[in-house]
Amino acid sequence: MNNTMIEKFGRVGLLYGGTSSEREVSLMSGAAIHKALQNLGVDVIAIDAGENLLQQLPSYQLDRVFIALHGVGGEDGTLQGALEYLNLPYTGSGVLASALAMDKLRCKQMWQGIGLPTTDFALLEADSDWAAILERLGGSVMVRPACEGSSIGMSRAATAEQLQQAWRDAVATDADQQVAVIAEPLLPGPEYTVAILDGQLLPSIRIESNAEFYDYQAKYFSNETQYLCPSELSGQREQELQALCLQAFESVGCRGWGRVDVMVDSQGNYQLLEVNTVPGMTSHSLVPMAAKAAGLNFDQLVEKVLEVSL
16 A cells, blocks of 8 residues: 555545446446556555445545445435435535436436526336337337436337337336436437546547447447547547536536536437436546546556545
């Protein structure tokens, strides 16, 4: 361990794993971050966040927390609220921003309310008029649970029967089947993502997937998915994209670090998809890729994320 790092950060608890549907990804992110923190000489304790996490935390005598938990329970404001109650500083966005970013339905409603570009949508329910929704949204849609990440529960639909089945599949991601499910028009793309680190916009990335869409497998395991960073946009289009992503990030109230995902519609306009407040930090992840293009290696990126928690 490095005395300078210990003086700077104290003892850091790295929370990873967890119990959400994104546990597998969180384990990979946590392992990579843990190695980086060890390389930096940080006094770090890796904690696989189980059901009794809040009872365990005081015994570790932590000075701050690095959150590497993806999805429900780690990225949705609940953990952030608990850490504030325990008076433990943590990485990333606060309670409200985390909750709003995780809830794609309410986030889209907010963006529409303040005039930021995001597609129309429909809230799907058991008695929805599937054919009418398809017609209103342009005939082909993407369906997803409002409060999941990593493309879990997402699927495409182009007929009333497919839409109803897509709704069933999305609802099935929640054990209590209480999850809100939304349908959005299918956008032709391309898809871009912009990472934000302590107020700095990192170079955009263009994502090109050979899969039907940029799904869980394409995100974390496929070697076929291609990433262009820099994304080969013109200077003006890059500025437009980055300005929009910063607006989206700040409108949600995010801080520290995060990532904003965007797609292009048939008229060539950017449409906001979502904000990620605890982005993946795996070998296939986008924020490390953008950081590298900006001159930061993985260890430096991890240190910067932790620094912002100061």
